[in-house]
Amino acid sequence: MPWEYIKYNKKNNIAHIELDNSSKKNSFNIIMREELKEVINAISIDNDIKVLIFSSTSENFSSGADLSEFNTFPSIVKSNQIAKYKNLWIDLYQFEKPIISLTKGWAIGSGFELLMLSDFVFAHTSSKFLMPEVQWSLIPISGGTQTFVNKIKDLYVKEILLFSEEINADKALKIGLVNCIFEDYSELLNHVFKYAEKISSIDTSRLIKIKKLLNFSTEKNIYFGKRLEEIYSRSL
Amino acid sequence: MNKYNFFKIKKYKKSIVIAFSKNNMTADDIYYDLNLLVDDINFDDNIWAVAFDFSKGFKIHNACDDRFVYLSLTELVMNIRKPTLCAINGQIINRAFEFILPMDYRICTQNSTFSMNQILDVNIQFDGATQLLPRIIGLNKAKEMIMFGVDINSEEAVNFGLINTITSEYKIMNLMIEKLLKIVDFSPLATQYTKEAINFGNETPTVQGMKMENDLSSILLSSNDRIQAINSFKNKKSHKNFKGK
Known part of the structure; x- marks a missing residue:
């Protein structure tokens, strides 16, 4: 099926989504978000697929939400309902299979937040990260205030979200935003696909359970997570 | 804003810097003033960010008045809805250490040290350290500091995620004002x-x-x-x- 703003490929148990809106620096518009939601829901029920990769077709990963669509909503109530109950980002947080993202150039706003919804992030040395929302009287709306807290230390979360500090690839690696960085892009691509193949060789049901358990560990209710761990380990 | 007994307030654009009139404060001294100040900050539309100036050192002694012994200062700081920063210099121990934990951006000088040795005095923390410190620096390091009274220097504090930036004693206030002015440029x-x-x-x-x-x-x-x-x-x-x- 042809998509307007994404490219989708499926090969050897690996799904690959490329953000493809290069005329607008890979910003997320309404259609692109709907396309992503549809593809992700299809991938989640496709038993052949064991791992999902995100990357972009252009030199930047994504410049975030398409601000030209802002202030065009017909009703605040309607817009809140759509944001809350047709939420692509919640679908991604609850996506059961492993997600690997590969980033280069800028990852801004929702683009950055998409990386934080991924399980593994591999970055090119050209990567730069920014959450500019407070500069435009916005707050993150793709889960940033919640997912950053789960991934990196509180102090860095506030540096990035409250002070809108720009982060380069080296700092991203140091504070735990990305798993590793590569100077050579083709080497990075090669590494990501090898990594995905390695993951896809593991039994899917086991992967799904482990991912769920790890995500539970950030949900604060440690006793419930511990009990679930016990139940899951008995069922393996 | 001169109604406070122990705080000196300076205004910078849409922000304020709070300095303490003496370095050795008791918890009850601070509690009276801070209680008033937090409300003022939250309901004053002209204050968009707040900084605490501990660049001349900062110590909190336990309350003289028994009624204040277990009243929480950190809870008051946590109630500030606007971004909070602090500039730290010297030895920060026990309740002073707890006091800085809820703040959003922390800068210190090279010669700052941080420790919590209540356990050595057959006591435990009661102003939030057991809950806040693990969230900030991770459980293992927090246990080392709280259970064994291990102290850390400024470089370790940056590595553990307790401090954002280290600077010299001469530059610390300028850096803090720079950060304050940056954040009040945002909405x-x-x-x-x-x-x-x-x-x-x-x-x-x-x-x-x-x-x-x-x-x-x-x-x-x-x-x-x-x-x-x-x-x-x-x-x-x-x-x-x-x-x-």
């Missing part, structure tokens, strides 16, 4: 809601937190600041003139 509504959502995210399941983030974002939709900022963006202009409305 105060956006910084307050972002802070609220991050802190809420520390306490709640992620999906619930994401829905709360959406609700806060929807409240911002109707603000003048947001409408004007987006219009400026569409006209390819930067927007610095936020009003907090």
Whole structure:
């Protein structure tokens, strides 16, 4: 099926989504978000697929939400309902299979937040990260205030979200935003696909359970997570 | 703002810097003033960010008045809805250490040290350290500091995520003012809601937190600041003139 703003490929148990809106620096518009939601829901029920990769077709990963669509909503109530109950980002947080993202150039706003919804992030040395929302009287709306807290230390979360500090690839690696960085892009691509193949060789049901358990560990209710761990380990 | 007994307040644009009139304060001295100040900060639309100046050192002694022994100073700091920063110099121990933990941005000098040795005095922390410190520096390091009274220097503090930046004693106040002025250039509504959502995210399941983030974002939709900022963006202009409305 042809998509307007994404490219989708499926090969050897690996799904690959490329953000493809290069005329607008890979910003997320309404259609692109709907396309992503549809593809992700299809991938989640496709038993052949064991791992999902995100990357972009252009030199930047994504410049975030398409601000030209802002202030065009017909009703605040309607817009809140759509944001809350047709939420692509919640679908991604609850996506059961492993997600690997590969980033280069800028990852801004929702683009950055998409990386934080991924399980593994591999970055090119050209990567730069920014959450500019407070500069435009916005707050993150793709889960940033919640997912950053789960991934990196509180102090860095506030540096990035409250002070809108720009982060380069080296700092991203140091504070735990990305798993590793590569100077050579083709080497990075090669590494990501090898990594995905390695993951896809593991039994899917086991992967799904482990991912769920790890995500539970950030949900604060440690006793419930511990009990679930016990139940899951008995069922393996 | 001269109604406080122990605080000296200076204004910088839309922010204030709070200095203590003496370095050795008792918890009850601070509690009286801070209780008043937090309300003033939260309800004053002209204050968009707050900084605490501990550049001359900072110690808190236990309360003289028994009624104040277990009253929480950190809870008062946590109640400040606006971004909070602090500039730290020297030895920060026990309650003074607990006091800085809820702040959003911490700068210190090279010769600052941090320790919590209540356990050596056959006591335990009671002003939030056991809950806040593990969230900030991780459980293992927090246990080392709290259970064994291990102290850390400024470099370790940066490596563990306790401190954002180290600077010299001469530059610390300039750096803090620079950070303050940076944050008051942003929309105060956006910084307050972002802070609220991050802190809420520390306490709640992620999906619930994401829905709360959406609700806060929807409240911002109707603000003048947001409408004007987006219009400026569409006209390819930067927007610095936020009003907090």
